[in-house]
Amino acid sequence: MPETPAHLSAESLAAIDREIAKYPKGKKASAVMSALRIAQKEKGWLAAETIAFVAEYLQIPAIRAMEVATFYNMYDLKPVGKRKLCLCTNIPCALMGAEETAAALQKNLGIKWGETTPDGEWTLKEGECFGACAGAPVVIVNNEKMHENITAEKIPAFLQSLKANNGE
Numbered sequence: 001m002p003e004t005p006a007h008l009s010a011e012s013l014a015a016i017d018r019e020i021a022k023y024p025k026g027k028k029a030s031a032v033m034s035a036l037r038i039a040q041k042e043k044g045w046l047a048a049e050t051i052a053f054v055a056e057y058l059q060i061p062a063i064r065a066m067e068v069a070t071f072y073n074m075y076d077l078k079p080v081g082k083r084k085l086c087l088c089t090n091i092p093c094a095l096m097g098a099e100e101t102a103a104a105l106q107k108n109l110g111i112k113w114g115e116t117t118p119d120g121e122w123t124l125k126e127g128e129c130f131g132a133c134a135g136a137p138v139v140i141v142n143n144e145k146m147h148e149n150i151t152a153e154k155i156p157a158f159l160q161s162l163k164a165n166n167g168e
């Protein structure tokens with residue numbers, strides 16, 4: 001494949017190859033979610049060209065990779081901040097105060113759902129159930145680190161600790 005800005009690093013391609021190897025021969029398409037995740041980790045977000053590159057690498061039509069990337073909200077189709085906070089607002093989290101948590105996040109960060117702070121430090125996204133309802137309300141940082149019981153009154157300290165620990 002020709003080198004373009006959408007081209008992924010050798011490390012990312014090796015990681016995608018490892019995902020492909022988990023499926024039967026001729027079923028590369030099954031690795032599409034992992035491949036998009038790996039591409040997003042390298043690029044920071046998924047441009048249409050990056051999605052098309054992943055599709056070509058998996059030998060599937062670009063629209064099939066695009067369908068996946070646009071369906072799941074852990075994929076970012078535009079640039080995001082250094083720390084992306086995704087708050088679950090489904091029923092169990094809502095019953096435990098996710099609406100108040102959302103309001104506190106928006107007030108403290110000065111942004112609404114789907115927005116990024118002007119300094120590029122924070123992005124706020126609304127999420128679907130993470131399967132961790134016992135810890136409601138739940139926030140996932142940068143798609144990887146889960147934080148439970150994030151009630152509205154904890155938000156100032158929560159944001160402070162994320163800033164101090166670089167999103168951890």
Ligand code: FES
Pocket residue numbers: 088089090091092093094128129130131132133136137138
């Ligand atoms: S409803 Fe929020 S984690 Fe399940």
